[in-house]
Amino acid sequence: MILQNQTTEFILLGLTHNPWLIGPLFLIFMTMYATTLLFNGGLIVLIHSDHRHRTPMYLFISHLSLVDICYSSTVTPKMLAGFILEINTISFNGCMAQLFCYATFGGTESFLLAAMGYDRYVAICHPLQYLSIMTKKACILLVLACYTGALLNAGVQLGLMLRLSFCASNEIQHFFCDYPPLTHLSCTDTHVNRVVLLTLLFIIGMFSILVILTSYVSIFRTILGMHSMTGRRRAFSTCSSHFTAMTLFYGSVFISYVRPSGSYFPHQDMIMALFYTVVISTINPLIYSLRNADIKQALRMMLGKNL
Template sequence: MAGGNHSSVTEFVLVGFTNLQELLFGIFLLTYITTLVGNLGMIILIRTNSQLHVPMYFFLSHLSLMDICCSSSITPKFLSGLLVERNVISFNGCITQFYFFAVFGTTEAILLAVMAYDRYVAICEPLRYLVAMPHGVCVQLVVGCYAAGSLNALVHTSGLLRLSFCGPNLVNHFYCEMPPLLLLSCSDTWLNKTVMAVCVGFIITISVLAIVVSYSCILLAIWNIRSAEGRHKAFSTCTSHLMVVALFYGSAAFLYLHPFSRHAEDQGKTASVFYTMVTPMLNPFIYSLRNKEVRSTLRRATNRLLSCMYSH
């Protein structure tokens, strides 16, 4: 722990959702299982089928990995908390949870921008696609996403560790997140709020700008395609990504760029449900239902599995 921290608080109580806990446990347990099965299935499908060994699906497999990690850093503790009267987490445990969630969340945000660039190269420069996006470049881009996510998380975690928490220790949230934690600190949190607004604003602005520029070029390229079938095929590869981007960035922007206040905490919890649980669950279904290659590969894999089962 940082030397400037003189907290008397050794644990936090995560308030979460106080009503209908048994119903919420069932709903969120099903959501988490669906998230794990859907995203793990997507990773296995991509890794075991040579037809999907192209940059687009390489990035998609890492998006699925981020969804698993992001949800797993929060949901198990949240589910266990629904079964007890007081959902207690230690100070160090709270900081650790925040760090890993920040790593995975930031990495996913930047990865979505990288995926938009990948779509730009694939549609606007199809003849150069595999030359411009070799495996080595794809690996470097993904490593860069992880590095940026880790650096951003380290900055905010270090900022939290310099604060003092003298009580109360009731966190009006279902996991350890920056805005509700800052409201509990007895230190001056102006610097933390400023750094968070700058970092989050910068990441969202740069990522969204990269996505907007990429898709502006894509739309111009699609507009110049003469055949309706060609335009539909090109655009269909982008709609899944756009839907995921809208879900992710919409809820993230509301959560982090919303004014800090106790009145806004309940709204923040609702936005966080979409950001941490609903979006990771929906992502593999959005890609599998909207993507012809994934559907056909999944169909073949299912048929092989069924034939193996019947043969035994």
């Protein structure tokens, strides 16, 4: 579909038009979305219902669960609608709002993972000073900084997108309004947008990864210096879930966004976007709960009271 003027709405082409795949895919992603809401929501309730979980680590986990709910909710309902509707349209303003929310929650998740890495560093490398360093005020400021940094990043991305004109095809080869397919549709020069986007991703990604890697270098040095095998296992256990979540998130984002200029692979982009917006939001609570003895114990106690 070719438009002569600035478009007022887009058509999301979605994952597939194969009638044999639409039904199974709808059931799969509907189940995953329901699981995301149930598991992340349950983890938040579980953390805030037990006074033993009112520590910095669990504060960050609860905010990560909240962000995962919002992150998935930004794109999944519209994706599910695409399986049902013959033509899945989204207004220009709705598309920009989706892009802004997506960038906000994605950036917040990145910063939260960095904050959690720093928290593990303080807990393992400076255990005696942990409570004096990671005070309630310090943790709240860290969380606020995560949201503020993500909002600034999203605001810049939105401003860059609003400067573009869309006067060619209005069909987005994606299941939501992501940055690469939108710039690919623009009839304006997008060089500045690509440079700024990559710069933002580099700054945010490198900052977060640098904080995490620096923290883990110190953590591994401390663990290797421990004489107690029990202490080593406990230290590795508290870090393994965070390290797993961090690797999955950053790996999929970098594969999707960091690539040679001019290269655009819609199907690869959709697969990776599915992973870091839908799949990771579903498995994060499992990563943090199934590998955490305190949360498993609290869950057993809660289920025991309700039975």
